[in-house]
Amino acid sequence: MTDTAVTPLLWAAGVSKSFPGVKALQNVQIELLRGEVLSLVGENGAGKSTLMKLLSGIYTPDEGEFFLNGEQITIANPRHAQELGISIIHQEFNLMNDLTVAQNIFIGREPRAGGFFLSEKQLNAKAQELFDRLGLALDPAQPVGELTVARQQMVEIAKALSFNAKVLIMDEPTAALNDAEVATLFDLIRRFVGPETGVIYISHRMDELSVISDRITVLRDGQYIDTVDAQATDMKRVISLMVGREITSEARPSLEDAEGDVVLRVDGLSTKTLLEDVSFDLHRGEILGFAGLMGAGRTEVARAIVGADPISAGTITLAGKEVRIGSPAVAASLGIGYLSEDRKTLGLLLERDVAENIALSSLPSYTAAGFVNSGRIRDTARDYVQKLSIKTPSIQQDVKNLSGGNQQKVVIAKWLVKDCDVLIFDEPTRGIDVGAKDEIYALLNALAAEGKAIIMISSELPEVLRMSHRIAVMSEGRITSILPNAEATQENIMEYATHFSAEGTIK
Amino acid sequence: MTTTETLPSAKTGIVGRMRGQLQQLLAFASLIIIVIFFAFASPHFFTTSNIVSILVAATVTGILALGTTFVIITGGIDLSIGTGMVLCGVMTGVFLTYWGWPLWAGVLGAILFGALIGFINGLNVSVLKIPPFIATLAMMLVASGLSLVISGTKPIYFKETPGFSSIMNLSIIPGMRFPLGVAIFLCMIAVAAILLSYTIFGRYTFSIGSNEAATALSGVNVVKWKILIYTVSGLFVGLAGVLSASRLSSAQPTGGMGLELEAIAAVVIGGTSLQGGKGSIIGTVIGALIMAVLTNGLRIMSIPQEWQSVAVGAVILIAVYLDILRRRGK
Amino acid sequence: MTTTETLPSAKTGIVGRMRGQLQQLLAFASLIIIVIFFAFASPHFFTTSNIVSILVAATVTGILALGTTFVIITGGIDLSIGTGMVLCGVMTGVFLTYWGWPLWAGVLGAILFGALIGFINGLNVSVLKIPPFIATLAMMLVASGLSLVISGTKPIYFKETPGFSSIMNLSIIPGMRFPLGVAIFLCMIAVAAILLSYTIFGRYTFSIGSNEAATALSGVNVVKWKILIYTVSGLFVGLAGVLSASRLSSAQPTGGMGLELEAIAAVVIGGTSLQGGKGSIIGTVIGALIMAVLTNGLRIMSIPQEWQSVAVGAVILIAVYLDILRRRGK
């Protein structure tokens, strides 16, 4: 056991953990070797995050033994985990929005100007040093609340790497990132991994796994299934281990252009902050993909359309009639729904139950004379829990107790229940497992086939390519191109996405 | 109510539903303990007459607390309910005595005046986006001043409408002094409970308190609903003003300051969170009763008054702490 | 966290930083407008003597507001500061008059007694997890009762320590009535500002208010720091108690009720959010001055008293609304 060459860096066995009504983990094992990236995969609710929270001292296990460098350990609390050299990037952010980037990263470890006093200068310098080392473009003095989801993810990553960690756990770090940022992250991971360190990496993006991982451990329904070599194993097999069945979906079905009437016409849309002259048509039965780099303005287009942000110029025409949309409530009454990319702060009522969340957008249609028909709401909720295979002990479970992916499914269900003519989905599959993604894609296709018009914003190019009839590519607040599916490739999308105005004019 | 802890954790639909209700009933246990204590401590406590006295004492604050429960569940607060109530009492006097309106019109007018106060609070909070604490603090000051201005710093008596004092005081059970006002209080409890649990109004109250931004992005007209919620709370304020004026057969233009804290305390003792998103009417009723029973019981025991507030403070602390302990234990 | 308003767009570091500072300066504009108005309205307003009077009037509430700013930034609230201050005043009387302690020891003792009150609040909130509103409401009641019990419901005079009244009243600028108490207030402003902006204590105050769970996950001992924050707020309460007793040359065992709302109002008018995470000392000072100037100015103008509270309410509303408008406009 003392031979460091053979002793795993981190080893846990016989781990079980239950929540009221849920056996999240049963007799699970995990082994992280020195110098490796171990990926942990499994469907939504399989228990991945729970296992990681045990390793980082947030939960205490019901059963199980943990070893670090061959020594048995009991992880008392998050601070203790950090002291042991276990650092974690959580699936849900744990940032203080009112504090700056640097203040967040070094919270609890502030450089002092003497005793009680802080040195903001030193703090920012230290953060800048860290960013330089990691190659991240972050401003140490910016309040975190002002950052986009993707940038907040960067802060989480920087924070985790700022510890002198031996074991780095990343719970879906790329869910909010696009390809370019993913590449940066992988670069960071490769630099981090050394003879004394290791990474546990959780992701639902199967294509990433063979790129970054050495081995892959699969969980299913809270149980350990297998660990396989990443290079020697076909991803199809990993997926079938995860979901317990074969998934045969075409990567890129051939799509005809949708030729229905124009449902939504956006013309010359601009905002004070970013958007400039954004124009496009959306047809009945069409799925219009939106691609672009982080901060390109896709979210802002969506928010401007539904009236969540004020517009400074431009018109929106709905079914041939120009409309003024002052708030999301107006948008909803006109039949336009918006699913936000930030489920936790803008999508969910975390403290309320699944049924209530699913019904939120369409409550009036469950109401007669002011009284809510909760029986019908429950029926609908059960229906969608089944349709989207939302893993929850009951529809009365508070949403905060669901796994991240299942929370995302609840948000999707909310908008599927509301019968909108135009649906704007912003990163709809963020954190959703491969199996469930297929189900969601099928649902979107069915909606489009019914004649709904859909805008799908996604940072996953394969997803955009697979789902969209046409693809709008954005860069710096403008649409640089709208490509029919047949003409679109990952390469030309990336080219348009980096079509910065400084370098040339938009076509 | 003590069966809660032994409930199985399996959540069939009904059990899951009941769990939420039962949590409030834990505060009920504190209430029962307090009642039992006083019943043993004084033979005069647990008599029909004294229990009615407690209910009478709880009526006005209780009605204020009911209305403000909605506001607090949205994550807001309403500091204007105390002096707002006083102003509504004064308006009752203006309508009935100064302007000679018929009884029903004066009462309705005062209740609607309460709604107007709530409506203005709602506008300030919802449209102008003034923090509820400030908006309603300002209203608290304005209302307390206006009561004095409108009444000319004098109580207004209801000489022209002798029936007015019956609204609170009429005995409705023959052979027993059970006043109409208490019956109205009980009705309002039912109304508030139904509003909160079974209507779209109640649903949105919870949604807004739980996550206002997400509710708005879900297409709910949050601005409109928040105004409505404050307005409904104002209706309760108006009714409380009518009842308190009726009880005293006069509209007293002073006072009311401090009543808002008492009402808010009842709400919070009843398990409603000032963070919003959580709460119940039954909890508020229990909270209001705990306060009323404590005050009455300590007085019946002739505890020196300076010790009474110490005792009330300590008991509130213990009751809430026990409640927290039990919830955690589950 | 739950605003529906436009999300802030990215700001460069410096602009972002300055924005926070500017927000308070906007409340400052309201203050200036109010001062100019009164200066034109009454020849007695803008005199050295009256300005000193305003500062004197602002001192006690201001010091309470300073301390409670920390608590509010954590997302908490402290309703016990008003009666807690009264209790500290009484304790000053007990130490100096009843027990005959030397001046310095009595004053120190009273300030530490304030810290003790804060410490107990902190324990209740932090360890027992009682909601701050309830924990400090209970303390408010307990303190108000204890003041009466300890003093025997009578004011305590400082016959044995004539120097005591100098703490608040001593003129420190020759030829001008500029009292020591105001100088102490100014010092406390500096102390509080430094504590909040430049120390680890201030950093954790913000961090806890911004996201308590995340702060705890980051390894900060949130329980300990919250106790400390309430304790520090208690120190300010103790000092306010000493100054108020010194000003009145007597420890008055009553009152204090309502002062907490005034202090909290000053904090909130100054832009500190009751949701926690945001706030500043300079804002609180401006808030306290707005309140003091308004009260004084209206009195100087001999506005009928019943109209004064209407005017204060309206001006608070307008000042805060203008502040919000300008922030939005930027």
Add this chain to the structure above:
Amino acid sequence: GCTDSGSGDGETAASGDKPYVAIVSKGFQHQFWQAVKQGAEQAAEEFDVTITFEGPDTEADVDQQIQMLQTALDKGPDAIGFAALDSQAADPLLQQAKDANIPVVAFDSGVDSDIPVTTASTDNKAAAAEAAKQMADLIGHEGKVALVVHDQTSVTGVDRRDGFVEYMEKNEPKIEIVDTQYGGGDQAKSADLAKAIIAANPDLKGIYGSNEGSAIGVVQAVTELDMDGKLTVVGFDSGKAQIDAIKDGLMAGAITQNPVGIGYETVKAAVAAINGEKLPKTIDTGFFWYDKSNIDSDEIKAVIYE
């Protein structure tokens, strides 16, 4: 001092060249204080002076009163009328007034200091003793009585409690005082606590309410418990509700002060002081027992107010 000496500049808050008298009382919301104000205004009219009248929101608010006094001084009045909540607390400011040669007239319960030129006040202890004497007569000099007092700490509250209690202790060995509770002068609160006292003492003979709100609250409790006639209620002050209660037999009688007279005498004395006239050390404005028998007499009609 560097007080802005306003007495000469004629630009006081009140206009014209009339002398200005600033009155700082112990309250302003109660009927009692409104009656004082009325008397003061009457005198102001008569003697052609301008006055302002203000007082703190509650009689517990010493600090607020001190601030009002400070502001009054800053306005540079020709004289000040003052009813102290706590004389010692006001001492530095009274000193300041003296230094600025502004005469101070004390009123209501007096100011414990040499500075005031005169004091127009009621002897509250004696008045309360009178209430006790009447109560004893009414209940036949034996049995249990209780007090509902408006305030535990103010001079009026304490004096009206102690005057009553001391009289009973000294003169009525068979009368037992079972409870004293404080309702802040709030009617509803006083009613609720009177009901608790009655519930706890089924054999109670009488209750004394120490001011208008307290007394009316006690009457309210008696009505709510259907005990009309079974309990002797003795009150203090007047006001419409109290007058009606006495006429209806719900209240046996009450002590009234002469608030209008207090206000009138205060301003009158202030004018005299401004003119440099000599004044007596005290002006006793008196108190009166009134009940069904004398309520319509001219003497009583002059001192009660609706």
